[in-house]
Amino acid sequence: MAYLHAVREFAASLLARVPTVCGLCQDTACGGKLCPYCYRAVMHSMTSGAPRCAVCRLELDPYGGCADCLQRTPAFDRVIAAFDYAAPGDLLIHRLKMQLQFTSAGMLAGLLADALRSSQPVVPEQMVLVPVPASRAALRRRGFNPAAEVAYRLARQLKRPCRPGLVLRTREGVKQAQLGRSARMHSVRSLYACPERLDGVHIAVVDDVLTTGSTLHGMAQACKAAGAATVWGLVLARTPYPVGGPEALRAAGQRGQLHSL
Numbered sequence: 001m002a003y004l005h006a007v008r009e010f011a012a013s014l015l016a017r018v019p020t021v022c023g024l025c026q027d028t029a030c031g032g033k034l035c036p037y038c039y040r041a042v043m044h045s046m047t048s049g050a051p052r053c054a055v056c057r058l059e060l061d062p063y064g065g066c067a068d069c070l071q072r073t074p075a076f077d078r079v080i081a082a083f084d085y086a087a088p089g090d091l092l093i094h095r096l097k098m099q100l101q102f103t104s105a106g107m108l109a110g111l112l113a114d115a116l117r118s119s120q121p122v123v124p125e126q127m128v129l130v131p132v133p134a135s136r137a138a139l140r141r142r143g144f145n146p147a148a149e150v151a152y153r154l155a156r157q158l159k160r161p162c163r164p165g166l167v168l169r170t171r172e173g174v175k176q177a178q179l180g181r182s183a184r185m186h187s188v189r190s191l192y193a194c195p196e197r198l199d200g201v202h203i204a205v206v207d208d209v210l211t212t213g214s215t216l217h218g219m220a221q222a223c224k225a226a227g228a229a230t231v232w233g234l235v236l237a238r239t240p241y242p243v244g245g246p247e248a249l250r251a252a253g254q255r256g257q258l259h260s261l
Ligand SMILES: [Zn+2]
Pocket: 022, 023, 024, 025, 026, 027, 034, 035, 036, 037, 038, 039
């Protein structure tokens, strides 16, 4: 067993050195990852030390607390996000979801794994990964569930189980990107359910983008109702405030307008 593990580690270290093309600038990179320049550019805002909400990772405005968590106490415990849903990282999400580049899911899972390793507080070691289930319409449109593709690869990298069947959609619901904040909250009520008890289990819900947090809130409500000990959100990208801060957010009326994927 130890021999097999050593062989796998050696093979992984060799693959990490194989020359590949950067998924963002198409320049030379290694092992399917971003080149060092693009890596820094994508991860910079999340690692710059700017004040963020301790729960949902929204970058805080100069005027006060987190607009999202103040309006609603989240059912989830914490969010870990790899980068902000802003240039240039938003292009990676766009390519994954709109250009159907699900082969980039491994590289994106790697960015999230890096964010997890450097996160404080530390995510429970015994967590079980659960992707946000896609609607039937989204599955028909894309042919795959981006959240699940990232979750499978992240689970492999973290050596944790991935159990997509732990949380199911109870109905089709409405496309979230078309809804405002309160409408999103209403639409996810009872949208998810757990077919089995999760007593004492630490759940990590995996999704591509977190905008208002309403999807994660709905998933966490279902998991906690089934007995989950904690529910973490592991997301590739966190949608920041629009330019102009919370005033612009209030004027816009709908945070859903920001994320149209
Ligand atoms: Zn690059």
